[in-house]
Structures are given as C-alpha cells and as structure tokens.
Amino acid sequence: MPDAEQLPEGWEKRTSRSTGLSYYLNVHTKESQWDQPTEPAKKNGGDNDEVQCLHLLVKHKGSRRPSSWREANITRTKEEAQLLLEVYRNKINQQEATFDELARAYSDCSSAKRGGDLGKFGKGQMQPAFEEAAFKLHIGQMSPIVESDSGLHIILRKA
Structure with a gap:
C-alpha cells in the first residue's frame, strides 16, 4: 500500500509497537481498529463518548x-x-x-x-x-x- 493512502477525516494510521502491524486510530475517541476505515471518525455522536x-x-x-x-x-x-x-x-x-x-x-x-x-x-x-x-x-x-x-x-x- 502506498503511504499516501487517503483516510477519512479523524483517522490516523499507526504502527503497533508489539506486532509491527498497521492499525487505525480514531483521534476523537482514541479507539483503534485493524480494518482501514471507510467513514469519517465518530466524534461525539450523542452516545456520551x-x-x-x-x-x-x-x-x-x-x-x-x-x-x-x-x-x-x-x-x-x-x-x-x-x-x-x-x-x-x-x-x-x-x-x-x-x-x-x-x-x-x-x-x-x-x-x-x-x-x-x-x-x-x-x-x-x-x-x-x-x-x-x-x-x-x-x-x-x-x-x-x-x-x-x-x-x-x-x-x-x-x-
């Protein structure tokens, strides 16, 4: 994958220190996921995040x-x-x-x-x-x- 991949707003691509694998961080909620996001990051969607x-x-x-x-x-x-x-x-x-x-x-x-x-x-x-x-x-x-x-x-x- 090229480094210039476009991520939806509010996401950062990070590398796991323990596994070396890439993961994605929601900069608003600090939640992470392994799958590349396709939607903008949830901020405070009323769920009291x-x-x-x-x-x-x-x-x-x-x-x-x-x-x-x-x-x-x-x-x-x-x-x-x-x-x-x-x-x-x-x-x-x-x-x-x-x-x-x-x-x-x-x-x-x-x-x-x-x-x-x-x-x-x-x-x-x-x-x-x-x-x-x-x-x-x-x-x-x-x-x-x-x-x-x-x-x-x-x-x-x-x-």
Whole structure:
C-alpha cells in the first residue's frame, strides 16, 4: 500500500509497537481498529463518548497531594472540605455566584484559571468516581459532591 493512502477525516494510521502491524486510530475517541476505515471518525455522536465539564476541587489533608496553587500545605479535614463545597453549591443554586466565579476563586485545581474548565474528555481519562459522575450528568446539570483521590469536587456538565 502506498503511504499516501487517503483516510477519512479523524483517522490516523499507526504502527503497533508489539506486532509491527498497521492499525487505525480514531483521534476523537482514541479507539483503534485493524480494518482501514471507510467513514469519517465518530466524534461525539450523542452516545456520551466525550463530555466537557467544569469542576471545583477542594482538597483536604487526606487528598493524594494535599497542596495546590492556592495553598502549599492543605490542612483542612475532609469534613471541612465538604462544608465548603456545600456552601459553594448553595451559592450557585441561589444564583449568588456563578460556578465559573467560585472555581476561579476557590478551586484547588490548576483549571481554576479557566473557571474550572477541564475541556472535553473521554472515558478512561479521569479518576473513576469523577468520570462516573461526569458522564451521568445532563448538560447544564451540577453534581452532588464527588470524592476522588484528588479531593472533593462539584462538577458542572457543559457539553
């Protein structure tokens, strides 16, 4: 086969390191297949292959890395982190502040500078509890408090 073979949009031809055989990668979903594709790669066909979320992370002293751009050494308890997130959820629900504003001011994640925006992500890219909660949300819906190894989160589904 010539190297100049034309692939439908969204596909890349790759070579397997283990077998040396060629395979095809969907650049949107990161799924691969051995057969040459004949259709453009599926992006997010409504099957919830990808979501886009904002999140507000509050770390506690039991978090995987109890430090952040805001605090070098986080000493709050998990219970204190949960109370903070309950206050933030209430402020959002009462329209006293937006998710974006609170994430920028209080999130312990570096995504705070983007209002908590994590961009689009697919399955297998986030910690399991976070991913499960994010994929259950409808667009515009906010999660209850979600616990992960990173700390406690509230998640808002954008897309």
